[in-house]
Amino acid sequence: MKEKNLTKGKVAGVIANLVIVNVDGPVSQNEICYILLEKVKLMAEVIKVFEKKAFIQVFESTRGLRVGTDVEFTQGMLEVTLGPGILSRNYDGLQHDLNKMEGVFLQRGDYTSALDHEKKWGFKPLAKAGDVVAAGDWLGEVDENGQPHKIMVPFKFLGKYKVKSVIGDGDYTVDETVAVLTDGRGQEVAVTMVQKWPVKVPIKNYRNKPRPFKLLETGVRTMDTLNPIVEGGTGFIPGPFGSGKTVLQHAISKQAEADIVVVAACGERANEVVEIFAEFPEIDDPRTGRKLMERTTIIANTSNMPVAAREASVYTAMTLAEYYRAMGLRILLLADSTSRWAQALREMSNRMEELPGPDAFPMDLPAIISNFYSRAGFVYLNNGHSGSITFIGTVSPAGGNLKEPVTESTKKAARCFYALSQQRADSKRYPAIDPIDSYSKYIEYPELQDYLRDNVDVKWVDNVNLIKNILIRGKEASEQINILGDDGVPVDYHVDFWKSEVIDFVILQQDAFDPIDRASPIHRQKYMLDKVLEVYNTPFSFNSFEEVNPYFKRVINEFKQMNYSEYESDGFKKHEKELNNIIDERKTA
Amino acid sequence: METKAFQKIYTKITQITKATCSLNAEGVGYEELASVNGRLAQVVKIQGDNVTLQIFGGTEGVPSNAEVTFFGRPPVLKVSEDLAGRFFNSFGLPIDGGPEVEGEEREIGGPSVNPVRRDQPSELIATGIAGIDLNNTLVTGQKIPFFADPDQPFNQVMAMVALRAKADKIILGGMGLTNDDYLYFKNVFDNAGALDRIVSFVNTTEDPPVERLLVPDMALTAAEYFAVDKNENVLVLLTDMTLYADALSIVSNRMDQIPSKDSMPGSLYSDLAKIYEKAVQFPAGGSITIIAVTTLSGGDITHAIPDNTGYITEGQLFLRRDTDIGKVIVDPFRSLSRLKQLVIGKKTREDHPQVMNTAVRLYADAANARTKLENGFDLTDYDERTLKFAREYSEKLLAIDVNIDTETMIKTGWDLFAAYFRPEEVGIREEYVEKYWPNNE
Numbered sequence A: 001m002k003e004k005n006l007t008k009g010k011v012a013g014v015i016a017n018l019v020i021v022n023v024d025g026p027v028s029q030n031e032i033c034y035i036l037l038e039k040v041k042l043m044a045e046v047i048k049v050f051e052k053k054a055f056i057q058v059f060e061s062t063r064g065l066r067v068g069t070d071v072e073f074t075q076g077m078l079e080v081t082l083g084p085g086i087l088s089r090n091y092d093g094l095q096h097d098l099n100k101m102e103g104v105f106l107q108r109g110d111y112t113s114a115l116d117h118e119k120k121w122g123f124k125p126l127a128k129a130g131d132v133v134a135a136g137d138w139l140g141e142v143d144e145n146g147q148p149h150k151i152m153v154p155f156k157f158l159g160k161y162k163v164k165s166v167i168g169d170g171d172y173t174v175d176e177t178v179a180v181l182t183d184g185r186g187q188e189v190a191v192t193m194v195q196k197w198p199v200k201v202p203i204k205n206y207r208n209k210p211r212p213f214k215l216l217e218t219g220v221r222t223m224d225t226l227n228p229i230v231e232g233g234t235g236f237i238p239g240p241f242g243s244g245k246t247v248l249q250h251a252i253s254k255q256a257e258a259d260i261v262v263v264a265a266c267g268e269r270a271n272e273v274v275e276i277f278a279e280f281p282e283i284d285d286p287r288t289g290r291k292l293m294e295r296t297t298i299i300a301n302t303s304n305m306p307v308a309a310r311e312a313s314v315y316t317a318m319t320l321a322e323y324y325r326a327m328g329l330r331i332l333l334l335a336d337s338t339s340r341w342a343q344a345l346r347e348m349s350n351r352m353e354e355l356p357g358p359d360a361f362p363m364d365l366p367a368i369i370s371n372f373y374s375r376a377g378f379v380y381l382n383n384g385h386s387g388s389i390t391f392i393g394t395v396s397p398a399g400g401n402l403k404e405p406v407t408e409s410t411k412k413a414a415r416c417f418y419a420l421s422q423q424r425a426d427s428k429r430y431p432a433i434d435p436i437d438s439y440s441k442y443i444e445y446p447e448l449q450d451y452l453r454d455n456v457d458v459k460w461v462d463n464v465n466l467i468k469n470i471l472i473r474g475k476e477a478s479e480q481i482n483i484l485g486d487d488g489v490p491v492d493y494h495v496d497f498w499k500s501e502v503i504d505f506v507i508l509q510q511d512a513f514d515p516i517d518r519a520s521p522i523h524r525q526k527y528m529l530d531k532v533l534e535v536y537n538t539p540f541s542f543n544s545f546e547e548v549n550p551y552f553k554r555v556i557n558e559f560k561q562m563n564y565s566e567y568e569s570d571g572f573k574k575h576e577k578e579l580n581n582i583i584d585e586r587k588t589a
Numbered sequence B: 001m002e003t004k005a006f007q008k009i010y011t012k013i014t015q016i017t018k019a020t021c022s023l024n025a026e027g028v029g030y031e032e033l034a035s036v037n038g039r040l041a042q043v044v045k046i047q048g049d050n051v052t053l054q055i056f057g058g059t060e061g062v063p064s065n066a067e068v069t070f071f072g073r074p075p076v077l078k079v080s081e082d083l084a085g086r087f088f089n090s091f092g093l094p095i096d097g098g099p100e101v102e103g104e105e106r107e108i109g110g111p112s113v114n115p116v117r118r119d120q121p122s123e124l125i126a127t128g129i130a131g132i133d134l135n136n137t138l139v140t141g142q143k144i145p146f147f148a149d150p151d152q153p154f155n156q157v158m159a160m161v162a163l164r165a166k167a168d169k170i171i172l173g174g175m176g177l178t179n180d181d182y183l184y185f186k187n188v189f190d191n192a193g194a195l196d197r198i199v200s201f202v203n204t205t206e207d208p209p210v211e212r213l214l215v216p217d218m219a220l221t222a223a224e225y226f227a228v229d230k231n232e233n234v235l236v237l238l239t240d241m242t243l244y245a246d247a248l249s250i251v252s253n254r255m256d257q258i259p260s261k262d263s264m265p266g267s268l269y270s271d272l273a274k275i276y277e278k279a280v281q282f283p284a285g286g287s288i289t290i291i292a293v294t295t296l297s298g299g300d301i302t303h304a305i306p307d308n309t310g311y312i313t314e315g316q317l318f319l320r321r322d323t324d325i326g327k328v329i330v331d332p333f334r335s336l337s338r339l340k341q342l343v344i345g346k347k348t349r350e351d352h353p354q355v356m357n358t359a360v361r362l363y364a365d366a367a368n369a370r371t372k373l374e375n376g377f378d379l380t381d382y383d384e385r386t387l388k389f390a391r392e393y394s395e396k397l398l399a400i401d402v403n404i405d406t407e408t409m410i411k412t413g414w415d416l417f418a419a420y421f422r423p424e425e426v427g428i429r430e431e432y433v434e435k436y437w438p439n440n441e
């Protein structure tokens, strides 16, 4: 790098991870700087400038920091390094490779490189001399753990370029020049497999972003059947502690139909990240014949890691997802928990003594959240290929009360709402997604409805609506029974209630830890929906309400045994037959 | 604590509040330890040459010309095998009349473990209490609090769990402990002949509340020494974390921070997480397990302290008096061990998860039946059976005085199912029903 005239400064104040620096030159908002503390450099970001003072948030503990310590500004914003070798890595919130760090404990200033600079990648050219290209266009391809990783014209390149040369098939490291481009003024620029991009700026090298329309299968019945999310869609999962947000997100990450999974563990438990480290390398990925970990990247900023890097971690994760989307891949991005990120913002705004908004969160929280969600989406690239980022975040509302700023702001930004209910979690009705309060806006999209009719069943959308009505009717019936007593209502009420219980036990409830029940492909979900509706449509006769409960318990039991059995296996068929017998017992002719 | 020779003495304090004082001083490091007229203090804010100190013992009687000296380092604990069997105050100074411990000085509140250097917890901790082992199995490396009203016997249950847990070391961090409870712990550990594997850091109700802020970090620095350097399994008991959080709010309110919910500091989540996340399983075999107590006021778990705790810990154990049997039980509804799935059905019998879930579901049915009864409605035959089941389940499995092995707990579960229900009413996977349903009906 050329010597630039970089601004320098000296520490003038320390309040936890907020540091005030007297500067001798220009600084810009979000500029990265380093505090030169004895033997280590601590990375920090400018978050406010006032006269000759820069307020910086330090991504590390500031213990021992003294007034007068030197600070160096870099003129750059927080950037990620993009190139082959990101998949299967475990990064901290600033994209430092956790595995490359020394020792058991995280040491301040131990900034490891994001990519492997020694490894050689098998490169195949996709562009040829004479092609006119622009930022994001594909120049070549390497195989990254079975995924076609495109080497692109760096996103920072403005305008049109002419390809002068592209290197031939062969094995190269990420730092070798793979192409030479000529810009409008005839200047030649070399392109390697590596480029950098500032995390707070969306990567927008695509032609257009239509409304998403393709079902994203997650294998979770209560999502796919009742409130589906789509490729390129957004959703969020609010719920009190222990209601199943993380288990649900992990289930989605293991099963969803995506090419790449990016998990941002943002201010949550280290053991939950360790669970991913332990499990993902063991899980077979049927699509690639490899292990799930090979197409997964984890950004870990657990709750005991520096708070300021929490905010960065979600942006880091989003930018990595955007990079892979530009290759025409389908990315699933998960963040657990976006509330921790909002809290990190609150801590800083508090230390800077800014005017607080509701619950002491910063005033611009709704805008920050909606900007972030808007970076997800289904896109058509300039070359006509498509790519998508489906984003699902969790929200941890204080006291489990959904009337709080993070939930309310997210509700405006995300299109699917998966509300976890304390009551369902307490009665172990997992996943605890409330079927009545939750919604997917996508199911109202004619594009998705057409897709479901063509790909699942012509009656699908109608059946799903019917199921929702049955659930509501069941709830009303149960309220009546509770008020008037078992024998104070007609027997039909009991039947209505138990028919809704069948849906609850068979479709809504799903054991995330059972090897078979944990994932249900859409054709299996269609079968179950049809079968449950068959029960619903059957007229039954009961002499008294006392016969209703035991009868439906048996119905549910057979259904559950089916859920636990391999689809269409002998065991499955046996219980199906038994179920049919039970139905016939009470069927009125 | 010793001080450095030739250090500068400051005598001009510019501001004094209930928990802090400020003065002009140079070359001071953030979080550095200081002494104000002999009282220990720590740097919490530096603005130019103005330094704010949090005085652990409170500021009562501190004069504006008090002598202030800086130690040039944050608080430390000297660690060695000699810690075992000893009782210390919040500053790590002996309170048992014994000599000061010699050993390597370690900064307390040190850095976090790199997540990739952790191992997944997988060793079950058997306590004999079925409300824990059967329904909410604990695992080494876990962090879990008791959520309890102040009048419940949480310290007794915690001491019992600690002694049965077969840990190499038990580290007690007492915050605002009454003198009686302090003596209780001392006695129980003594009677069990376990004193030599116990280290205690105790702040009692007689000590200044702000001192408590050091207790968890002291306890966990000792724990890290035994778990990392000695590869031991360490169990850390922290009681009462609500009093710790109260001390946090005292300091932050004195520093004019905008309080968030329930007048707690906005950083409460991060502050508590830094403590609880010290729970860890190391690949080399050492581990730190944290069992804490969070007292509730009026059973309200939506208060900021239990709420933030619940978002951090790996489950929680609720104690409740079951008036039916007149005993304290581990409440199966609100209690949860999130790490149980790492061991149940794997380190225990295969049917453990299903037996556990089914029993809790039937117990919930009983609760519904009880509501019906209270509302004056007739009960069905099924309702009657669930009530009978619930009583026996509570007595034989949930009560905290139960002490049996896990296999017996599972068998007891099946016996109770068979006594009151038919196989199709319990909805357990058929292969288990065939294998384990008691056949002498």
Ligand SMILES: Nc1ncnc2c1ncn2[C@@H]1O[C@H](COP(=O)(O)OP(=O)(O)OP(=O)(O)O)[C@@H](O)[C@H]1O
Pocket (backbone or CB within 6 Å): A239, A240, A241, A242, A243, A244, A245, A246, A247, A248, A268, A396, A430, A431, A432, A510, A511, A512, A513, B310, B311, B312, B336, B337, B338, B339, B341
């Ligand atoms: N689908 C499921 N099947 C079985 N058990 C579940 C399921 N979902 C959640 N659980 C149980 O609930 C516990 C808590 O779930 P989880 O850790 O996902 O909660 P959370 O909402 O992420 O809580 P927090 O906000 O504290 O992180 C799990 O450890 C598990 O015991």
Ligand SMILES: [Mg+2]
Pocket (backbone or CB within 6 Å): A245, A246, A247, A268, A336
């Ligand atoms: Mg969670």
